[in-house]
Amino acid sequence: xxxxxxxxxxxxxxxxxxxxxxxxxxxxxxxxxxxxxxxxxxxxxxxxxxxxxxxxxxxxxxxxxxxxxxxxxxxxxxxxxxxxxxxxxxxxxxxxxxxxxxxxxxxxxxxxxxxxxxxxxxxxxxxxxxxxxxxxxxxxxxxxxxxxxxxxxxxxxxxxxxxxxxxxxxxxxxxxxxxxxxxxxxxxxxxxxxxxxxxxxxxxxxxxxxxxxxxxxxxxxxxxxxxxxxxxxxxxxxxxxxxxxxxxxxxxxxxxxxxxxxxxxxxxxxxxxxxxxxxxxxxxxxxxxxxxxxxxxxxxxxxxxxxxxxxxxxxxxxxxxxxxxxxxxxxxxxxxxxxxxxx
Amino acid sequence: xxxxxxxxxxxxxxxxxxxxxxxxxxxxxxxxxxxxxxxxxxxxxxxxxxxxxxxxxxxxxxxxxxxxxxxxxxxxxxxxxxxxxxxxxxxxxxxxxxxxxxxxxxxxxxxxxxxxxxxxxxxxxxxxxxxxxxxxxxxxxxxxxxxxxxxxxxxxxxxxxxxxxxxxxxxxxxxxxxxxxxxxxxxxxxxxxxxxxxxxxxxxxxxxxxxxxxxxxxxxxxxxxxxxxxxxxxxxxxxxxxxxxxxxxxxxxxxxxxxxxxxxxxxxxxxxxxxxxxxxxxxxxxxxxxxxxxx
Numbered sequence: 001x002x003x004x005x006x007x008x009x010x011x012x013x014x015x016x017x018x019x020x021x022x023x024x025x026x027x028x029x030x031x032x033x034x035x036x037x038x039x040x041x042x043x044x045x046x047x048x049x050x051x052x053x054x055x056x057x058x059x060x061x062x063x064x065x066x067x068x069x070x071x072x073x074x075x076x077x078x079x080x081x082x083x084x085x086x087x088x089x090x091x092x093x094x095x096x097x098x099x100x101x102x103x104x105x106x107x108x109x110x111x112x113x114x115x116x117x118x119x120x121x122x123x124x125x126x127x128x129x130x131x132x133x134x135x136x137x138x139x140x141x142x143x144x145x146x147x148x149x150x151x152x153x154x155x156x157x158x159x160x161x162x163x164x165x166x167x168x169x170x171x172x173x174x175x176x177x178x179x180x181x182x183x184x185x186x187x188x189x190x191x192x193x194x195x196x197x198x199x200x201x202x203x204x205x206x207x208x209x210x211x212x213x214x215x216x217x218x219x220x221x222x223x224x225x226x227x228x229x230x231x232x233x234x235x236x237x238x239x240x241x242x243x244x245x246x247x248x249x250x251x252x253x254x255x256x257x258x259x260x261x262x263x264x265x266x267x268x269x270x271x272x273x274x275x276x277x278x279x280x281x282x283x284x285x286x287x288x289x290x291x292x293x294x295x296x297x298x299x300x301x302x303x304x305x306x307x308x309x310x311x312x313x314x315x316x317x318x319x320x321x322x323x324x325x326x327x328x329x330x331x332x333x334x335x336x337x338x339x340x341x342x343x
Numbered sequence: 344x345x346x347x348x349x350x351x352x353x354x355x356x357x358x359x360x361x362x363x364x365x366x367x368x369x370x371x372x373x374x375x376x377x378x379x380x381x382x383x384x385x386x387x388x389x390x391x392x393x394x395x396x397x398x399x400x401x402x403x404x405x406x407x408x409x410x411x412x413x414x415x416x417x418x419x420x421x422x423x424x425x426x427x428x429x430x431x432x433x434x435x436x437x438x439x440x441x442x443x444x445x446x447x448x449x450x451x452x453x454x455x456x457x458x459x460x461x462x463x464x465x466x467x468x469x470x471x472x473x474x475x476x477x478x479x480x481x482x483x484x485x486x487x488x489x490x491x492x493x494x495x496x497x498x499x500x501x502x503x504x505x506x507x508x509x510x511x512x513x514x515x516x517x518x519x520x521x522x523x524x525x526x527x528x529x530x531x532x533x534x535x536x537x538x539x540x541x542x543x544x545x546x547x548x549x550x551x552x553x554x555x556x557x558x559x560x561x562x563x564x565x566x567x568x569x570x571x572x573x574x575x576x577x578x579x580x581x582x583x584x585x586x587x588x589x590x591x592x593x594x595x596x597x598x599x600x601x602x603x604x605x606x607x608x609x610x611x612x613x614x615x616x617x618x619x620x621x622x623x624x625x626x627x628x629x630x631x632x633x634x635x636x637x638x
Binding site: 211213214216217218219220221222223224227231232235236238310312313 | 420421422440441442444445446448450452454455456457465466468469470497498499513514517
């Protein structure tokens with residue numbers, strides 16, 4: 001039995017899974033406690049019985065102090081006292097409401113002309129992020145590889161890239177709308193601006209991390225500069241580049257939210273804003289959770305593929321390797337005798 | 344035990360050295376020098392180094408750390424440029440890395456994303472040779488190093504000794520004139536190293552290649568080399584060239600022979616001169632109790 005807390009000590013696989021589930025259950029537990037235990041927080045009073053007070057209705061939420069004052073006043077007037085139960089504000093929705101909304105958000109009809117169904121909003125968002133990320137990667141990855149390979153390329157581009165990197169992408173919003181119109185194009189452009197400059201630097205750094213020994217070995221085997229890039233630098237850094245792109249895709253989601261309010265709002269941000277206007281906060285939570293689910297699932301799937309694509313980089317326990325290991329453990333001498341066999 | 348002079352050679356060994364000297368010179372190093380820019384001015388790593396290596400000779404380079412052994416091999420490989428002097432391979436100056444000089448590094452520099460076979464094929468592919476012919480060639484080299492069964496394995500699945508064997512096969516595949524080896528067995532355990540030494544000698548017997556081998560292991564140098572270049576540090580200069588009088592074929596049992604011991608002792612004197620002159624005692628304060636002595 002290994003200990004739960006030992007510095008830098010690996011844990012058994014089962015416990016890692018258990019902790020992974022716990023990572024989600026723990027916040028859910030805290031959320032539930034604040035939602036369902038009446039004496040935790042619950043700063044509002046939900047009126048159950050107005051008792052003749054003209055300006056309150058059943059179901060209305062009042063701050064506790066206001067309700068207390070109201071009760072005091074009524075008592076002083078010896079009138080009937082309104083009744084209520086402790087409640088959370090409208091923007092704090094309990095888990096069950098959000099869980100229900102995860103379904104009902106998809107069935108909530110667009111209220112106004114121009115509003116969108118949730119699935120339409122999600123599709124628009126995914127489309128925006130997909131094109132933004134693809135366009136950015138198509139330029140940034142080759143450029144980053146060049147910067148990682150040639151110091152001249154790096155010194156020529158990186159100072160400027162570093163400079164632009166500090167300009168917040170949303171600052172280009174108005175400009176992009178003026179240039180590209182009000183629909184999807186400026187939004188894609190903002191994701192490109194937000195991702196591209198980081199991407200160049202990250203890719204260049206990853207390529208620079210390739211072991212110099214590999215380059216020297218390839219050179220002594222007759223590789224020319226072009227081959228050094230295509231046959232050594234690129235394959236050697238590919239697993240790390242893949243992981244970089246995974247992380248950058250996560251950043252692109254952050255830019256999505258600011259990009260979508262540029263020009264005509266669209267996508268999931270527009271849905272969230274509209275639902276918040278209608279005070280459907282359960283739908284707001286549902287939409288936010290859906291963004292998380294989409295991002296997390298994409299990342300997990302990409303990670304799963306990555307481990308299989310580049311298994312030379314992430315050697316995982318494999319039955320094949322176990323068998324080989326057992327077959328040849330300590331048998332190097334047999335395979336490879338000290339004295340060569342007589343001819 | 345009195346050991347004979349390391350310079351005394353049996354007639355067979357003397358004849359062998361005469362034969363080596365009649366062979367053409369493959370590698371010629373002429374007043375080679377290399378300076379690096381240091382914080383307090385130029386630092387001389389190598390100075391006025393001259394020697395010639397004949398075809399199919401096995402030369403070891405030995406010296407204390409900082410004597411420029413690695414600088415020498417990097418310049419021979421074309422990965423570094425000399426600041427003075429010339430390097431000639433078959434009479435032509437060395438300017439850049441090329442497939443006529445294979446190199447095996449101490450660190451494992453196999454391409455981890457390629458299978459063992461593809462690693463060995465790398466040099467062939469760089470020469471534009473692809474397809475079944477190149478693959479057959481590569482398999483032959485794998486056979487030679489005894490790793491035919493591991494053609495489809497990946498480097499991370501191999502032990503350190505096996506990795507270096509693949510590295511040797513990879514370096515030999517493009518048919519280099521010279522095989523440069525920079526402490527190739529330095530990271531291996533003693534037993535694996537002994538196997539690798541025996542195997543390297545076996546490969547060298549069967550392949551038309553000249554070997555320049557850098558090491559800091561005196562036994563290794565004596566066991567492998569025809570001649571040993573002994574360098575000294577600060578600045579790196581040639582101290583002595585030793586013709587190893589141990590007869591061939593070599594094997595690990597020769598470690599105890601008088602010739603071996605004589606050469607070994609001479610190397611020791613050259614590399615660790617301080618160990619052979621009485622030195623001052625270290626001012627160590629006794630921290631153990633009386634009667635608790637270990638010797």
